Amino acid sequence: MQKKRLLLLAILISTLGGCATMGVQPWEKDVLAKPEMALNEQPLTDALDDHIYFSKEASSGGKSYAGGGCGCN
Amino acid sequence: MALPQRTVSYRSSQGFVTGSFQAMAGPCEVLIETDDMQLARKVCQTAAQEAWRIETTFSRYRKDNVIYKINHALGESIKVDDETAKLIDFADFCYQSSEGMFDISSGILGKLWKFDGSCNIPEESEVKLLLAMVGWHKVQWNKPLLTMPSGMAIDFGGIGKEYAVDSAAMLVKQLTEAPVLINFGGDIYSTKPPDSRPHWAIGIEPIALGGKQQPKIGLRFGAVATSGDSKRYLTDHGKILSHVLDPNTGWPVEHAAASITVMAENCTQAGMLSTIAMLKGKGAERFLQAQQVKHWIQRR
Amino acid sequence: MNKNKIIKTSLASATLALLTQPALSQQDTDSLSSPTNNQTEQTASDYEWKFDAALLFYSESDSRVQAFEPVFMASKQLDEDESISFKLTVDSLTGASPSGAVASNQVQTFTTPSGNADYQVGANVYPLDDSFKDTRVALAANWSFPLAESTQMTVGANASNEYDYFSASVNANISHDFNNNNTTLFAGLSFASDTIDPVGGAPIALSRMQPVGASQAKLDGTQDKDTLDILFGMTQVIDKYSLFQLNYSYSMSDGYHNDPYKVLSVLGADGNYFDDGIATANVLFENRPDKRTKHSLFGRYKRFIDGDVVDVSYRYMTDDWDIDSHTVDLKYRFALNNDSYIQPHVRYYTQTAAEFYQPYLLQAQALPTYASADYRLAEYDAVTVGLEYGWTTQSDQTWRIALEYYAQSPTEPAKFGVLQDQTLLPDWNAVMLRINYSF
Numbered sequence: 001m002q003k004k005r006l007l008l009l010a011i012l013i014s015t016l017g018g019c020a021t022m023g024v025q026p027w028e029k030d031v032l033a034k035p036e037m038a039l040n041e042q043p044l045t046d047a048l049d050d051h052i053y054f055s056k057e058a059s060s061g062g063k064s065y066a067g068g069g070c071g072c073n
Numbered sequence: 074m075a076l077p078q079r080t081v082s083y084r085s086s087q088g089f090v091t092g093s094f095q096a097m098a099g100p101c102e103v104l105i106e107t108d109d110m111q112l113a114r115k116v117c118q119t120a121a122q123e124a125w126r127i128e129t130t131f132s133r134y135r136k137d138n139v140i141y142k143i144n145h146a147l148g149e150s151i152k153v154d155d156e157t158a159k160l161i162d163f164a165d166f167c168y169q170s171s172e173g174m175f176d177i178s179s180g181i182l183g184k185l186w187k188f189d190g191s192c193n194i195p196e197e198s199e200v201k202l203l204l205a206m207v208g209w210h211k212v213q214w215n216k217p218l219l220t221m222p223s224g225m226a227i228d229f230g231g232i233g234k235e236y237a238v239d240s241a242a243m244l245v246k247q248l249t250e251a252p253v254l255i256n257f258g259g260d261i262y263s264t265k266p267p268d269s270r271p272h273w274a275i276g277i278e279p280i281a282l283g284g285k286q287q288p289k290i291g292l293r294f295g296a297v298a299t300s301g302d303s304k305r306y307l308t309d310h311g312k313i314l315s316h317v318l319d320p321n322t323g324w325p326v327e328h329a330a331a332s333i334t335v336m337a338e339n340c341t342q343a344g345m346l347s348t349i350a351m352l353k354g355k356g357a358e359r360f361l362q363a364q365q366v367k368h369w370i371q372r373r
Numbered sequence: 374m375n376k377n378k379i380i381k382t383s384l385a386s387a388t389l390a391l392l393t394q395p396a397l398s399q400q401d402t403d404s405l406s407s408p409t410n411n412q413t414e415q416t417a418s419d420y421e422w423k424f425d426a427a428l429l430f431y432s433e434s435d436s437r438v439q440a441f442e443p444v445f446m447a448s449k450q451l452d453e454d455e456s457i458s459f460k461l462t463v464d465s466l467t468g469a470s471p472s473g474a475v476a477s478n479q480v481q482t483f484t485t486p487s488g489n490a491d492y493q494v495g496a497n498v499y500p501l502d503d504s505f506k507d508t509r510v511a512l513a514a515n516w517s518f519p520l521a522e523s524t525q526m527t528v529g530a531n532a533s534n535e536y537d538y539f540s541a542s543v544n545a546n547i548s549h550d551f552n553n554n555n556t557t558l559f560a561g562l563s564f565a566s567d568t569i570d571p572v573g574g575a576p577i578a579l580s581r582m583q584p585v586g587a588s589q590a591k592l593d594g595t596q597d598k599d600t601l602d603i604l605f606g607m608t609q610v611i612d613k614y615s616l617f618q619l620n621y622s623y624s625m626s627d628g629y630h631n632d633p634y635k636v637l638s639v640l641g642a643d644g645n646y647f648d649d650g651i652a653t654a655n656v657l658f659e660n661r662p663d664k665r666t667k668h669s670l671f672g673r674y675k676r677f678i679d680g681d682v683v684d685v686s687y688r689y690m691t692d693d694w695d696i697d698s699h700t701v702d703l704k705y706r707f708a709l710n711n712d713s714y715i716q717p718h719v720r721y722y723t724q725t726a727a728e729f730y731q732p733y734l735l736q737a738q739a740l741p742t743y744a745s746a747d748y749r750l751a752e753y754d755a756v757t758v759g760l761e762y763g764w765t766t767q768s769d770q771t772w773r774i775a776l777e778y779y780a781q782s783p784t785e786p787a788k789f790g791v792l793q794d795q796t797l798l799p800d801w802n803a804v805m806l807r808i809n810y811s812f
Contacts, residue, residue, distance in 0.1 A: 022555065022609060022610065022611050022612070023552055023553055023555025023556070023609070023610045023611075024553075024555065024610060024612060024613050031613055031614055031677045032610060032613070032614075032616060032677075034677070036682050036706060036714075037616075037675060037677055037682060039608065039616075039618055039673070039675065042773075042809070043425070043446070044425050044426075044427040044444050044446055044460075044809060045427065045773075045775070045807065045809060047444065047460075047462070048427060048429050048442065048444065048807060051442075051464070052431065052779075052805070053722075056749060056755075056779075056781070056803075057698070057722060057724065057749060057755065058692075058694075058696045058698065058724055058727065058749050058750055059667075059669070059688070059690040059696070059698040059700065059722075059724060061602065061604075061622050061624060061667075061669055061690075062620060062622060062669040062670075062671035062688040062690065062700070063620065063671055063673070063686070063688075064604070065544060065561070065563040065602045065604060065622070065624075159390065159391050160391065162387075162390065162391070163387055163388070163390070163391040166383075166384075166387040167387075170380045170383060170384065171380075236391065236392075239388075239392050240392065243392065337381075338385060338388075339388055339392065341388040341391060341392065342381075342384050342385060342388045345384055345388075346381070346384070349380075359522075362522055362523075363379055363522055364379060364380065364381045365379075365381065365523070365550075365553070365554055366381065367553065
C-alpha cells in the first residue's frame with residue numbers, strides 16, 4: 001500500500017472565488033434526494049390527472065407526452 | 074523510534090486561528106474561523122489528540138499496539154477491539170469492492186521497492202517470493218477474531234490518516250458550530266465553508282516533473298483526499314515506475330497517475346476512491362467519472 | 374463495465390459504519406453523538422418489486438360522466454440504473470356527454486349513433502347524448518437502462534383499447550446527466566397510432582342526422598390517426614433545496630380528428646332549429662381539420678422549505694387550430710408529524726376557442742369547411758382546487774387520499790332570437806376522489 005506524503009496545502013484566498021454556477025456537490029443532495037422532491041414523485045396521480053384533463057380540455061402534455069388515445073367524452 | 078514532539082503551535086490572522094502539529098509522519102493543521110482563542114485551542118487540541126491517538130493505536134512502527142499483536146501472532150487468532158474491528162471491516166469492504174486491488178496486507182511489498190528516484194529494481198524471483206505473503210483472502214476474519222498466516226502483515230496505511238481526519242472532524246463538530254478545516258498531511262475535511270468566504274481554497278501541489286498549472290479546489294462541505302506522490306518513483310531504463318504497487322503482481326501499477334485528488338462526503342470515502350483510482354492505472358479517469366465525484370488527476 | 378462499477382453508494386454506507394462509533398470520543402467533548410448523515414442509499418429492498426395502486430372516482434355535475442378508474446403499477450429495479458415497470462389501467466365510464474346541439478324551446482328528437490334508436494330532449498333542456506357506456510383498458514410497459522456513463526435510455530410501449538377506439542404507441546427517451554449530476558438534458562420521441570371504429574360508422578363530414586330507419590350518411594371501415602410527439606427537457610438543480618425543469622414539446626397529428634358523436638345545430642332566422650321537414654332535429658355531424666400541430670412550453674419549480682415542499686408549474690400551449698392555453702398549477706405540501714402531510718392544490722386553466730369552433734350553424738349561411746360545437750374547443754376557464762392527505766405506515770406503505778373539485782366556466786357564445794333564452798355552454802363541474810396505495 002502506498003503511503004501518502006504531504007501533497008496538499010490548505011490555503012486561504014482572500015479574493016472571492018468565482019464559483020457562481022448553479023448546483024451542489026453530490027453529498028449536499030440529501031434534501032433533493034427526498035422522495036417528495038422528485039419530479040416524478042407520483043406517476044399514477046400524474047397519469048390520472050393527465051387523462052382527465054386530456055379528455056376535458058384541448059391541451060395535453062407538456063410535462064410528458066401529449067400522446068394519442070381517445071379524446072372522447 | 075523516537076516520538077515526535079506532540080505539541081500544537083498557534084498563529085492567528087484574518088479572523089482565522091491555525092493550529093499546527095506533527096502527526097502520522099507529516100505536518101497537520103487545523104483552521105478555525107473564530108476570534109475566541111480559547112475555543113480555537115480546545116478545537117485544535119481535540120483534533121491533535123485524536124490524530125496522535127490513532128497514530129499510536131494503529132502505527133505499524135510501535136510494539137505496544139494491536140497492529141503489532143496481529144502481525145506477530147504467528148498464525149494464532151487475535152481478538153480485536155471494536156474500533157479495530159470496524160477498520161478491518163472497512164478494509165475488507167475495500168478489498169471486495171476493488172476486486173482485490175486494495176489490500177491492507179500488501180504493505181510488506183514495500184520492503185523490496187525503495188522509491189527513492191533510483192533504478193533499484195528488485196529481482197523477479199524476490200517479488201514472487203514475497204507475493205506469497207500477500208493477499209487479504211488468505212486472512213480469516215470472523216469479527217472480532219482475526220487469524221492470519223504467519224509471515225503476513227497488515228497495516229492501515231491506506232485508511233488511517235483519512236479515518237483520523239473524519240474522526241477528528243466528528244469530535245470537533247461536537248465542540249463548535251464555527252467553520253473548521255482539518256488538514257492531516259493533505260487529507261482534508263471541512264465542517265462548513267468559512268462565514269467570510271464562499272469556500273475554503275485548497276491548492277494541490279503541482280507534480281515535480283514538469284507539472285502543469287496548480288489546480289485549486291473550492292471546498293464547502295465535505296472532504297478531499299489525495300493519493301500519489303510526485304517525489305516517489307523509480308526509473309527502469311528511463312521509464313518511470315510509480316510507487317503504487319499492484320498486490321496481485323507485486324509490481325508497480327502501469328500508467329499510474331502522479332496524483333489523484335477526490336472530493337467526497339467524508340475523507341475516508343475520498344481517500345478510498347483516490348486510492349482505488351490510482352490502482353486502476355490508465356483507467357483512473359474512467360473509474361472516477363463512473364463514480365460521479367469531483368476529481369483532479371495529474372499525470373507525468 | 375464491471376471494472377468501473379459504481380461503488381460510491383456502497384462506499385458511503387461502509388464509511389458510515391466505520392465512522393459511527395460512540396466508543397471513540399474520549400477527549401474533552403461535551404456530548405457523545407454520531408454524525409448526522411442523511412444520505413440515501415441503495416438498499417436490498419430497492420431491488421424488489423414495488424407496487425403502486427390508485428383508484429379514481431370521477432363524477433360530473435348534472436349526471437354527466439361518471440368514471441371509475443383503477444390503476445395498478447408494478448416496477449422493479451434490476452440494477453443500480455436499470456428498471457422496468459408495467460402499468461394496467463381500467464377506465465369505466467357511464468353517463469351522458471354534451472352532443473354539441475343547442476337547447477331549444479321545443480322537444481327535439483335525436484338518433485343514437487348506431488342509427489337503431491332515438492331519444493328525445495325536452496324543451497329548454499341542454500342536449501346530452503346518454504347512450505354511451507365505455508370501458509377502456511390500457512397497458513403500458515417501460516424499460517429504463519444506462520446507455521453510457523451518465524446517459525440513461527428509456528423505451529416504452531402503450532396500448533389502450535375501448536369498444537370504438539384503439540391506440541398503440543411506442544416511445545424512446547434519452548437523458549444525460551452532467552455538471553456533477555446537477556443538470557439533466559432529456560430528449561424523447563413518441564409515436565402513436567390510433568384506430569377509430571365509431572358505433573354505426575364514422576359520419577360523413579357535415580352530413581345531416583337522419584331518422585331511425587333512414588339511411589345514415591356513414592363511412593365504411595375504420596378511421597386512423599397518427600401522432601408524433603417530440604419532447605426536449607432540462608432539469609437543473611439550483612441549490613441544496615430547489616430545482617427547476619423546462620420542457621418544450623412538439624406534437625403533430627395526422628388523420629381522423631373528429632369526434633364522431635358530436636353535432637352542430639342548424640338554426641333558422643328566429644334562433645330555433647330550422648325545419649327542413651325531417652322529424653329528427655336538424656343537426657350536422659362535425660368536421661375538423663385532419664392535421665393538428667401543437668407546441669408547448671412547460672416550466673416547473675420545486676423547492677423544499679423547512680420540511681414543506683412547494684411545487685409550481687406553468688404551461689403555455691399553442692396550436693394551429695388557434696387554440697392557446699395557459700395552465701398554472703400550485704401544490705404546497707405541508708409536512709405533518711410522523712411521516713404524514715397535507716397538500717392543498719390549485720390549478721387554473723384558460724384556453725381560447727379553435728378557429729372552427731361554432732356553437733351552431735345558420736341555415737342562411739354557406740357551410741364552412743370545418744366546424745365543431747364541441748364544448749372542449751370553445752373558450753373557457755377552469756379551476757381545480759383540491760386537498761391531498763398522505764401518510765406512511767410503519768411497514769413503509771404509503772397511502773394518499775385526495776379530493777378535488779374541478780369547475781369549467783365557458784364564455785357564452787353570441788345568441789339571437791329565441792336562442793337568447795337558452796344557455797349554450799353551461800358551467801359544469803366535477804368532483805374527484807383519488808386513493809393511492811404504494812407497497
